[in-house]
Amino acid sequence: MTTFNSAVRARPVKILLADDNQERAEAVSRSLTEAGNVEIVRLAPGARLLDTVTLEKPDVVIVDMSRPDRDGLDGIREVSESVPRPIVMFVDRDDRTFMEEAIAAGVSSYNLLGSAIPDVKPIVRVAVAIFRRHRQLADDLARARTKIDDHDTIKRAKAILMKQRKCDEPTAHRWLRRTAMNRGRRLVDVAAEIIDA
Secondary structure (H helix, E strand, O other): OOOOOOOOOOOOOEEEEHHHHOHHHHHHHHHHHHEEEOEEOOOOOOHHHHHHHHHHOOOEEEEEEEEOOOOHHHHHHHHHOOOOEEEEEOOOOOHHHHHHHHHHHHHOOOOOOOOOOOOHHHHHHHHHHHHHHHHHHHHHHHHHHHHHHHHHHHHHHHHHHHHHHHOOOOHHHHHHHHHHHOOOOOOOHHHHHHHHO
């Protein structure tokens, strides 16, 4: 993902701006454009957030809500589940419960707007960093779960082989490994077949 300060910028940072308030959207666009090498895409009135994110493939999504709106979180949930992106949210009113719901829905950075538009660039940078860290942790967790599941599957298959063939654990493991090599399959796939059979 491209960032504002990349030494080599192959393409501009593409930001999808979803805000019904034209004046505020223009101010945010100006702030971001001043950072250089930025492409702003606007969410068309009545368009679904998921459809636009899928079509435009932005690097970052900025959602501006004039008031905390729980129905508005549905679109964010859809994006987070289907095409995850860093999502920055601005709201006009503080609501701790809504903030927690927004973060659970996939918002990387939740910000309360005052009367003045803040410098959006550092907020977007932080959101991208948080998003990347969250995705890395989620990927690490998924890999760990897969490894544990694979280990359990192999262990169960070895127990079945030990009972069927009346052999010890090292012999069952060698049989699994040899069978997997002969079939050009992963050890865990052969083990799963034994369990299913």
